[in-house]
Amino acid sequence: MIGCEKKLKGVVICGPTGVGKTAVAIALSRFFNGEIINADSMQIYRYLDIGSAKPTPDEQKAVRHHLIDIVDPDKPFDAARYSTLASDTMKRLHERNVISFVAGGTGLYIKALLHGLFRDRPCNPSTIASLQKEAAEKGSGLLHERLKAVDPVSASKIHPNDAFRIIRALEVFMETGRPISAFHQGHGFAEGRIEAIKIGLTMERDKLYERIDRRVDQMIDAGIVDEVKKVIGLGYSTDLKPMKSIGYRHVTEYLAGLRSWDETLLLFKRDSRRYAKRQLTWFRNDPEILWFHPSEIEPMKNVVDQFIKAC
Numbered sequence: 001m002i003g004c005e006k007k008l009k010g011v012v013i014c015g016p017t018g019v020g021k022t023a024v025a026i027a028l029s030r031f032f033n034g035e036i037i038n039a040d041s042m043q044i045y046r047y048l049d050i051g052s053a054k055p056t057p058d059e060q061k062a063v064r065h066h067l068i069d070i071v072d073p074d075k076p077f078d079a080a081r082y083s084t085l086a087s088d089t090m091k092r093l094h095e096r097n098v099i100s101f102v103a104g105g106t107g108l109y110i111k112a113l114l115h116g117l118f119r120d121r122p123c124n125p126s127t128i129a130s131l132q133k134e135a136a137e138k139g140s141g142l143l144h145e146r147l148k149a150v151d152p153v154s155a156s157k158i159h160p161n162d163a164f165r166i167i168r169a170l171e172v173f174m175e176t177g178r179p180i181s182a183f184h185q186g187h188g189f190a191e192g193r194i195e196a197i198k199i200g201l202t203m204e205r206d207k208l209y210e211r212i213d214r215r216v217d218q219m220i221d222a223g224i225v226d227e228v229k230k231v232i233g234l235g236y237s238t239d240l241k242p243m244k245s246i247g248y249r250h251v252t253e254y255l256a257g258l259r260s261w262d263e264t265l266l267l268f269k270r271d272s273r274r275y276a277k278r279q280l281t282w283f284r285n286d287p288e289i290l291w292f293h294p295s296e297i298e299p300m301k302n303v304v305d306q307f308i309k310a311c
Helices: 021-029 057-064 079-095 107-115 124-139 138-148 161-176 182-187 207-223 224-233 250-253 261-284 297-309
Strands: 008-014 035-038 100-103 194-201 290-291
Touching: 008 021, 008 079, 008 107, 008 297, 021 100, 021 194, 035 079, 057 182, 079 107, 100 124, 100 138, 107 194, 124 161, 124 207, 138 161, 138 182, 138 194, 138 207, 138 290, 161 182, 182 194, 194 297, 207 261, 250 261
Parallel strands: 008 100, 008 194, 035 100, 194 290
Antiparallel strands: none
16 A cells, blocks of 8 residues: 555656656556656657657557646646646546656656745755754754744644654744745645655766767657747747747747757757756755656666655
């Protein structure tokens, strides 16, 4: 039986573009009889297959995927809607005793799913820094005891070792005078409903950049230019948000005569590498992520197995 005390459990597989998240997610999902929930903000769109590096039909047959091809390119979609759809999917899988593998590189989507997007104000960096320092010096257990005193509801749902959520809850109380649980109730998000282990994939920077450059070449060979022409032919504007993403933006500018092909290819690869760097910066700021080389499948299996058996 997956899950304890009715908590949803999931395995997050994240990392920069081109690192090999799809292959790892499929390998782990097959081993644990799980299913994959997409966490890539481009793969949700229909018709945008090549440029989003969407799992191939064979890959989607190997393991069932969710939240792929769910919205047309001209329809609005954001992290809040993703959070709702992904959590609903996790609930359905939980009811079937199936472990969810949340795989993708859109950090905001993953954050929205695990922690919610209730906050309507920016956090106070100085308060966060002070709490982080205290946790490092005195341990998260002490902060957890303090949280019990001001917000017992949240404290009962947060593990004493979960410094990230403890600090987050204390910062909200210190800045607003209200417990974070009150905000959750007002926004319909139940903090602590999802318990996740986060696996981050990484490799040497030069190797990653080589993979990214090769993948861009593969996208070209696979027909991304024709794909963009097809999408435009269906009546979708090049000004739409997904058409402004890496790859699609470059091809549309080329088709509009704004750049030469050589310059297009150069910028496509450069911007893809820069995006990977930004993704790494985002994920590196999450201390809960366990980092692996994508080839380390057996060690990843071990930590996932320990996580599932922890209940």
